[in-house]
Amino acid sequence: MPRIFRPNAYFEEELRLGKLFPRELEARNSILESSFLVLGSYPDSAKILAHSPPEENWIKYWKEKGIEIPKPILLRNLKQFLQKEKEIQLEEWGKISRWNSNNHDLEIDPALLDSARKYGSKLNQNDWNQELNPDFFSYSIRNRGDWETFLKKEKDNISPDQKFVFKTEFGFAGSQKFRDVSGLKDLADMFLNVKKEPFRIETWVDRTKDFSLLFSAKNGEYKIEEGTILLNDHKGKYSGTWMGEFSEIENYLSGMSESFSKISKLHPNYEGFGSVDSFFYRSKETQVLRKISEINFRWTMGCLLLELRRRFPKKGNDLLLFLPKVQNSDPYSKLKIWEKETGWEILPLSAFFSPYRRPNQKNLIWVRLPTRKTQDPWEEVKIVSESGIQVLVP
Numbered sequence: 001m002p003r004i005f006r007p008n009a010y011f012e013e014e015l016r017l018g019k020l021f022p023r024e025l026e027a028r029n030s031i032l033e034s035s036f037l038v039l040g041s042y043p044d045s046a047k048i049l050a051h052s053p054p055e056e057n058w059i060k061y062w063k064e065k066g067i068e069i070p071k072p073i074l075l076r077n078l079k080q081f082l083q084k085e086k087e088i089q090l091e092e093w094g095k096i097s098r099w100n101s102n103n104h105d106l107e108i109d110p111a112l113l114d115s116a117r118k119y120g121s122k123l124n125q126n127d128w129n130q131e132l133n134p135d136f137f138s139y140s141i142r143n144r145g146d147w148e149t150f151l152k153k154e155k156d157n158i159s160p161d162q163k164f165v166f167k168t169e170f171g172f173a174g175s176q177k178f179r180d181v182s183g184l185k186d187l188a189d190m191f192l193n194v195k196k197e198p199f200r201i202e203t204w205v206d207r208t209k210d211f212s213l214l215f216s217a218k219n220g221e222y223k224i225e226e227g228t229i230l231l232n233d234h235k236g237k238y239s240g241t242w243m244g245e246f247s248e249i250e251n252y253l254s255g256m257s258e259s260f261s262k263i264s265k266l267h268p269n270y271e272g273f274g275s276v277d278s279f280f281y282r283s284k285e286t287q288v289l290r291k292i293s294e295i296n297f298r299w300t301m302g303c304l305l306l307e308l309r310r311r312f313p314k315k316g317n318d319l320l321l322f323l324p325k326v327q328n329s330d331p332y333s334k335l336k337i338w339e340k341e342t343g344w345e346i347l348p349l350s351a352f353f354s355p356y357r358r359p360n361q362k363n364l365i366w367v368r369l370p371t372r373k374t375q376d377p378w379e380e381v382k383i384v385s386e387s388g389i390q391v392l393v394p
Helices: 011-017 023-039 056-064 075-081 110-120 122-132 144-154 181-195 247-254 257-266 301-311 331-342 377-392
Strands: 003-006 047-050 089-092 097-100 105-108 138-141 163-168 177-180 199-203 206-218 221-232 238-243 272-283 286-296 317-324 345-348 362-369
Touching: 011 110, 023 047, 023 301, 023 362, 047 075, 056 331, 056 345, 075 105, 089 097, 105 110, 110 122, 122 138, 122 199, 122 257, 122 286, 138 144, 138 181, 144 181, 163 181, 177 181, 206 247, 206 257, 206 301, 221 247, 221 257, 221 272, 221 301, 221 377, 238 301, 238 377, 257 272, 257 286, 272 301, 301 317, 317 377, 331 345, 331 377, 362 377
Parallel strands: 003 047, 003 089
Antiparallel strands: 097 105, 138 199, 163 177, 163 199, 206 221, 206 272, 221 238, 238 317, 272 286, 317 362, 345 362
16 A cells, blocks of 8 residues: 655645635745655655645755655646555645545545634634633634624733734644734734634733644544653744753743643544743743643644654754745855854755756755754754855855
8 A cells, every 4th residue: 555645834824714725835835845855865765745746956066965856746746656556544734635446537635625724723722721821811713702802801901002813713833923012903804704714812922932732633542752842033924943851841841741641531542742932021021931832733844844853862952943935046055154164063954946947935954963062953953044144045
């Protein structure tokens, strides 16, 4: 039975639309496709489903590193590749589809779709989380009545200088919108009257550090796999993941055991990878941990990094980092210079160019760093990011 992995990075958009393979996000999805081709170089790995093949220079770079990148199954060739198969073992970044042997094609699995929408909904998670942590300001707005209730309940508590975060029910990390008090009504009207979508509203807090707890689940048993530092910009947009030995990660995980035990009761039938996003924020003069900001019942970038570390073991710390579009014609030779100058191992998980030689808007870099006793991960990330931009995006 063929084993196929579909790296559907646009999982949340598939949930929102109720259909597979949103065309407008193909380029964005290519980052994950190539990353899983690196994982797929390991023996007995699943075949990777991709929209298009990666560029040859990227494949050549990995070959020089001793890694043979396997050929993906192109989406346009899927029916031909599986035309004689009655069953396949399908794995996905986010579980939502099934193989139809009559049509020889992938289709939405209604049961998986309903489950993913129920447990992946930021609103449903918020309702559940508010029962556990009622002190954090966060409201689920599904209709005009919910909005009026929110305004009535909070009108005496909202200060003129307060800022708010609007989050869609299903959406990418960092896709939230920000408004001050004067802009609340217009944005709520856009969601409720124009887009006709529910949303979650929270007060904007001064986030200081973001963490993620990685877990796996099987046969009703949930297991903590690892902790990571989530790297976000000042608006909460995801920019990378740091994993390695660090006391703050250990302290974070030790404080998460009680909350984590409740997640297994929330979704006892889930199987696969997942993560819990958390953050520290300033409240008056203290640092407060928002233990459960969101739960991802799917693969995440942290899970990807964890699997890379397992398949390519090496002592030290690891960093996944997004860098902007390159501005030179031969970034792979620049990577070699960057490695030589820094002593780091630097690996491009995504190709710098599309198959048509157009530079990709974002690039995912895997940097393997030595362990330092006095290290500060956030300072190291800043050094790596500035160094990478200087080399690749001069």
